[in-house]
Amino acid sequence: MNPFLTVIPVQNQSLKRASLEVLSRTVELANEKGTTADVLLLGAQPETFSQLVASHGADRVFLVGNSLLNQHLNTPLLKAILMAIDSIHPSLVSFASNESTKDILGALSAALGSPALPDVASFWIEGDKVCVKRPVMAAKILANVKALFPNSGQKKPVLVSVRSGSYEVVERAGRGEKNVLEFAFDEGTLRQTLREVVKATAGTVDLAEAEVIVAAGRGVKDDEGKRLISELASLFNAGIGASRALTESGAYDPSVQIGQTGKVVSPQLYFAVGISGAIQHVAGMSNSKVIVAINKDPDAPIFEVADYGLVGDLYQILPALIQEIKAIKG
Ligand SMILES: Cc1cc2nc3c(=O)[nH]c(=O)nc-3n(C[C@H](O)[C@H](O)[C@H](O)COP(=O)(O)OP(=O)(O)OC[C@H]3O[C@@H](n4cnc5c(N)ncnc54)[C@H](O)[C@@H]3O)c2cc1C
Structure with a gap:
């Protein structure tokens, strides 16, 4: 052959x-x-x-x-x-x-x-x-x-x-x-010229290569929610992603959208925070090795693909989780 x-x-x-x-x-x-x-x-x-x-x-x-x-x-x-x-x-x-x-x-x-x-x-x-x-x-x-x-x-x-x-x-x-x-x-x-490569996420972790991704959904409603997402991400040197609900609202840059019409990612660990788990989102992250979902709705479809599910308000869960991870890291 x-x-x-x-x-x-x-x-x-x-x-x-x-x-x-x-x-x-x-x-x-x-x-x-x-x-x-x-x-x-x-x-x-x-x-x-x-x-x-x-x-x-x-x-x-x-x-x-x-x-x-x-x-x-x-x-x-x-x-x-x-x-x-x-x-x-x-x-x-x-x-x-x-x-x-x-x-x-x-x-x-x-x-x-x-x-x-x-x-x-x-x-x-x-x-x-x-x-x-x-x-x-x-x-x-x-x-x-x-x-x-x-x-x-x-x-x-x-x-x-x-x-x-x-x-x-x-x-x-x-x-x-x-x-x-x-x-x-x-x-x-050459009939095309590459004039500039604009890196919208300059300085952040490349989602395609990230070992850990923290992704935010519509449950992340304000600057405090975004701050918590960033803090959790910084503990793992993780990439930050978002559902389409949050890229369309302008809360996150379109380049970090994960899903069917966004990026397809496959990290070792994926946090889905305040994301319902619509089929179009799951299409982009189901290859992740371990999925942790945080959602206040126990019937949210994201729990069907999650390895670990935390049911509750992300504004209460994230601070506790961050504190615990910091304690473990010493
Ligand atoms: C052709 C097409 C392509 C699409 N492509 C994509 C794509 O690439 N990526 C993508 O993501 N979507 C895509 N979508 C959109 C998709 O269908 C969903 O609308 C979108 O994923 C919903 O985003 P979300 O889960 O953040 O929001 P929602 O579906 O509104 O879910 C928000 C979740 O947050 C939870 N929540 C709210 N408040 C809190 C709180 N305080 N604490 C904890 N949980 C809370 C709710 O219980 C809910 O489950 C596409 C749609 C179409 C039609």
Whole structure:
């Protein structure tokens, strides 16, 4: 079987944990199938991360360096990935599912004539098929989808993008054999210009990578409620998220909305504070490892997905919880 390839863009000299999760799973499957686990690192100076991916099982590390790849620009990124696929001939190409991947996966699939399995919660191989489970209908149900591997010699790898938090990061030594791929891109042909990246949440914890998230809902009614949310978050160095009710009201920035039309997150610990648990919210946080819900309504649907439920007024529960956590932390 042709190699399995994990595509990892290195943007602003940082590599996301989600990429290592996908790599760990892809290496596991490559070992199972007796094929090579390759990594394609793209960025301004991707070689900085070659040792890291080798220590997560990469047999061969393909490096495409170009300053245009330092931030997400779909035309050069697409061209670089197509060039690499043409030279590596993988049978499976895996990505972490994020905004950047969503921007290019359809175009890649069309350019290659490949089947694309986007935003999956798990993937495995059965005979000549790649099988996945995909959350659909706002994650209310999981769809089983299968795609045929290409016949040998065909340049049509199966493309899979994987939700963050779906797999553990596993360290294992790979050969880490480095291969530099030459990539030239005429900047003059670019029909889009990246003028500025506006970080609305500058200085705060990135929700996509956060180990702990404290999320506020409509039950958080005023500045005192927001202060309590921030204080709880600061105890865990947590990211702060919000339901759509609070981003629409302007209480929180739209960039921190969690859910179907917001961010999909998968922290180790998720506090849902004053959030009812509407299906559209749960679609974005149900992958969290441990969910703690605080709500005064014992019948709130959030308790159906919560591991721990605290029924009561958040304005009484949060101060007590904060005090207790501070005491434990000493
Ligand atoms: C197409 C579409 C897409 C959507 N996408 C999203 C999305 O991405 N993310 C999202 O979040 N929503 C989304 N929504 C909106 C979603 O349906 C809900 O309306 C929203 O999630 C409700 O937010 P909430 O839980 O904060 O508010 P509410 O549903 O009003 O719940 C507030 C909760 O706070 C509790 N509460 C009130 N006071 C207190 C108190 N003092 N102490 C403790 N508990 C208290 C109440 O019991 C209640 O359960 C979408 C809707 C649609 C139609």
